[in-house]
Amino acid sequence: MLTQLSNQKIEFFQLNLINWGSNHFVDFPWRYTENHWHALAAEIMLQRTNANQVINVYKEFCEKYPSPEDYIDDKAPNTFNSLGLKWREELLQKLAYFLTLQEIPKNKKELIKLPGVGEYIAAAFLSLHLNIIATIIDSNVVRVYGRFFGFPTDSETRRKKWFIEFANKLTPLDNHRRYNYAVIDFTREICRPKPQCHRCLLNKYCSFNFREKRGEK
Template sequence: MNIGFSEVLLNIKARISVDILDKDIPRIRRRILTWGRANHKHFPWRKTTKLWHGLIAEILLQRTRAATAVSIYEQFISNFPEPKDLASASVKEIEKLIYPLGLRWRAPLLKQLGEELDRLGGEPPPSFEQLLKLPGVGPYAAAAWLSFHGGGRGVIIDANVVRWICRLIDRKCDAETRRKKWLIQLADRLTPQRSSGEFNYAVLDFTMEICATRPKCSVCPVGAELCAYGKRVLLKEL
């Protein structure tokens, strides 16, 4: 099959636009980690000693601003200190509690999760695949819990992370981008093999504060040198 010159050019551009050079990956990580250590945000679920409360937090945090989730989370763990307490609550009671987060429909799943965790002895299982089998636990909550609470490695991909990665390579993103293979591969390459929890906390805080909806490129630790969007902003300003 003959491919025209313009198609070849398009293919090359597509390949370039989804790439970050191997040598730049550790530099980006280091800058994010350094920023994260100096700007770590304190939320109650980040210091919980109850592993299953960490999983509840990750479920409540999906599509919710962390600040909005604080009071609901605190009420949740006070009402349900153990999985058996959640298992024996009524769906209505759980619904009422999580209503402000717009997650009412998750109430039956949370009750089932309480039942399942109670059956498992009170703690979430330590593998990604096993976590995904729990009611109400999707890939984000499983990866986040593993890296923050479970002592394992997890690659987290939420809307803010997608936006950040797309800006690093200056590529438009939409609601489907999070499922694209190239995006998942890039997120995986950026996430270190060890201490992924510390890196992920830094990324969450960084994408909330610096590479936010309106990016603060002028004060960004990643900067124009390592970010294609940042480079474009800088060139416009010159």
């Protein structure tokens, strides 16, 4: 199925997405940090949490804990009090502890061994903060690819080999960073769970948009 997709459609998607992204890049503070510890901490704060909610918490966190050691020294941190999912505090403590023992690795295989770091955070960290090519897959990526290219998805699609390969193919070798930021911003602003097709610059070739217009499910 996917091998039959025209390269034109893929190129259209990549080009227009990157183009959209460069005009709608949101300058969240963690996108600029040179501090890799802060970058990883931000990803944990962002899990299932609205980015706007994270901004102030993140800024405070960076002030309070310039290094993993500073964070470990705090016996009663309350980073997640206002964010919810408080089990992440313990996870972050474990991560911080690991980071006092070793440098942050620069490849996915080693990154994933860190507590709290899985496929998603490893890929995001590599591409966005180290500028090393990596394919970011999360629920938003699954949603936008499924819609635009017209294939059904479910909660396990993210782990399927065919989907991972497809996502690898779509992530451009050179522009991966800009592309990945664009996907993140685009799926937050336009291709949301409730799609904003009327504001979408890609709807001309979007399979989902066609189905909507024909009144199909």
